[in-house]
Amino acid sequence: MREIGAFEAKTHLSELLAAAEAGESVLITRRGTPVARLVPAGSDRSAVLDRLAALRSRIAARNVRLSAEDILSARDEGRR
Structure with missing residues (x-):
């Protein structure tokens, strides 16, 4: 699972959505602390x-x- 900071996630949202469509999960962190996970729908x-x-x-x-x-x-x- 890829890990990415919140600011970078905001900046590259369309890329992260494409990754989720391809089946990848992304962990979003804030100052190194996990806050959310972007996963393929369903x-x-x-x-x-x-x-x-x-x-x-x-x-x-x-x-x-x-x-x-x-x-x-x-x-x-x-x-x-």
Whole structure:
């Protein structure tokens, strides 16, 4: 994934859009800190759905029952 600063991204937006159309993802940073990701339209949704289906399969294979508290805790841990 290419990384680019916010000012440069603003300056070269049309080039970045062409890269996204070609399937490339671009991480946009501000002073070295990631703030946004430019990805091809629709790619994030299908990737997330695939990962969710894989997770469901792994959980079902283990025959594990998760409580709402367990799920929220795991979600919150991912935000750290």
